[in-house]
Amino acid sequence: MRLLLILLALLPGLPAYADDLAGQIDRFIQAQFANSPVTVNVEVRTPKAQWPACATPQLALTQSVRLWGAVTLSARCGDERRFIQTQVAATGRYLVAARAIRAGHALTAADVKVVRGRLDTLPPRALSDARRALGAVSLRNIGRAQPLTAPMLRRPWLVKAGQPVQVRVQGESFTISGNGKAMNNAAADDSVRVRMTSGRIVSGHVGEDGEVRITL
Numbered sequence: 001m002r003l004l005l006i007l008l009a010l011l012p013g014l015p016a017y018a019d020d021l022a023g024q025i026d027r028f029i030q031a032q033f034a035n036s037p038v039t040v041n042v043e044v045r046t047p048k049a050q051w052p053a054c055a056t057p058q059l060a061l062t063q064s065v066r067l068w069g070a071v072t073l074s075a076r077c078g079d080e081r082r083f084i085q086t087q088v089a090a091t092g093r094y095l096v097a098a099r100a101i102r103a104g105h106a107l108t109a110a111d112v113k114v115v116r117g118r119l120d121t122l123p124p125r126a127l128s129d130a131r132r133a134l135g136a137v138s139l140r141n142i143g144r145a146q147p148l149t150a151p152m153l154r155r156p157w158l159v160k161a162g163q164p165v166q167v168r169v170q171g172e173s174f175t176i177s178g179n180g181k182a183m184n185n186a187a188a189d190d191s192v193r194v195r196m197t198s199g200r201i202v203s204g205h206v207g208e209d210g211e212v213r214i215t216l
Helices: 002-010 013-031
Strands: 039-044 058-061 069-077 080-097 112-118 164-170 175-182 191-196 201-206 212-215
Touching (some): 013 058, 013 080
Antiparallel strands (some): 164 175, 175 191
16 A cells, blocks of 8 residues: 555656656747747647656757748757657738739739738748838739748849949958949849959849948
């Protein structure tokens, strides 16, 4: 009887570690969305038998493009490292087409609507910032209420091939400006090649103001 009482006393402590580890994982992923309007629900998929042996493993994100959907965590106990598979359901804001949009149309505020729903079920590179869509040109026909993604749209060209552009070279303690002609079309933040008045060809990135910037 005494042995049975001891075993009964110990049993409640066995799942406590498992629940605590699941709680650690939940808190770790929740922390990635601190100060964010996104809410998440975390499910640990890895069986408990494959969890690390220590009570408080060091958790870290593995290289991943997104923080929702199938997310793999690294859990380290000293020299031992385990990988924990989780499924993160995320709810937040994203963009949809407010009406049917034809290919070649430049999007306006009337074409874009912000909705709230499951982010982990959206197609890759779904947009959440209206600034990424407004003024962009649709590359295909888009149905009403369809989520907007980056591959559907082409941002408007700030620089076109043959257009005169100003080039600014920024070094650690100096700035040099010059003029040239763009050799390809480019949107903001895109790479562009420029033939300088000297004939030399340089590469830089287009700023929001259309200036080509090169950082050394």
